Amino acid sequence: MNSAIRQIPLDPVPHHHAHDFHQVVIGLHGQADFEIEGLGGSVSTLTGCIVPANQRHSYAGNGENRQLIIDLPRDAICLTGHHHELSALFDAPAFFELDKPLKNYLGFLLEELQLLDSTQSDVSLQHERLTSTLLGSLHTRLAGPQYTRGRTLNLAALDRYIDTHLESALRVSDLAAEVCLSEGHFTQCFGEQTGMSPWQYVMQRRLCAAKRLLLKTHLPLIEIAALTGFSNQSALSNAFRRAYGHPPSRLRTTSTPGTKPANFAR
Incomplete structure (x- = not known):
């Protein structure tokens, strides 16, 4: 093709x-x-x-x-x-x-x-x-970093915003508005500062939140998916496998201390 x-x-x-x-x-x-x-x-x-x-x-x-x-x-x-x-x-x-x-x-x-x-x-x-x-x-x-403009973003404030809105369909424009930048400028600055795209960063926080819920609650996977912003249980499972190398259900059947998410950097 x-x-x-x-x-x-x-x-x-x-x-x-x-x-x-x-x-x-x-x-x-x-x-x-x-x-x-x-x-x-x-x-x-x-x-x-x-x-x-x-x-x-x-x-x-x-x-x-x-x-x-x-x-x-x-x-x-x-x-x-x-x-x-x-x-x-x-x-x-x-x-x-x-x-x-x-x-x-x-x-x-x-x-x-x-x-x-x-x-x-x-x-x-x-x-x-x-x-x-x-x-x-x-x-x-x-x-390329040569297209960024050297702005340092307040990642702590962005983390709070993301975590508060995990259930929602987060938009790049929402994140950019938090730091008073256009979408394009925000994406460039964000990549230079974090080594990730906004999508990769938000996905990492969604997965970390899902992992915490899996370890500390008995909520069904479909509910955890909804609480952490995944469209359905299958979307959560697929993202979890890509990041951690195993399905989310494994956390409830096997102890896996020290497991780290995959490298989301581009």
Whole structure:
């Protein structure tokens, strides 16, 4: 399967699903809301989000909207071979803003797509080339400290906010508002300071809270999932296995002192 680029409006009716390919969504007009494994954000004009494969997510458009959506199989040309390092871009969900060079490139990309549509030729290889350049630029910006602005975040205050709202679908905009930053600037500063994306950090706190409840209460797993912000018991179990290497039920049948969560750093 090759990468596919499309421009579509998103339905105002919320959709919930997961798929076995990665996605990059960039807002061209209007706004859409996304929630990816319990962390939400908005995609408006010239902002976007990264949806890794097999991450359960929901989305809904707000009124008139149009999104650029890139579907990327994990073995796509632009994620393998010489471009293999770009697959790290999908280690975790992320929300981002386009800076001036990326806005200019997006304009070029849209014009190139329009030109390709008029040629009636095989466009798959050119889609891969256009996507590779976009992913490379995004990877540099989201992974590189040179794009942060040196702001030190109050992590203790953020921890209190996250822990108080674990049951809710936390949004990057909510966390950013706590420290009076835009979503994009907050995400950049947060990654530089913690070595994690906001999604990874929130997921770690959800899992730690779930672990405490498993060890100290007799609540059923479905209730613990709800209390810690997981959409259902299966979502909690899958996240727990990825982080700790065993299902949550094992904590109640076997003593596992000193177990540490997996490294969430990108």
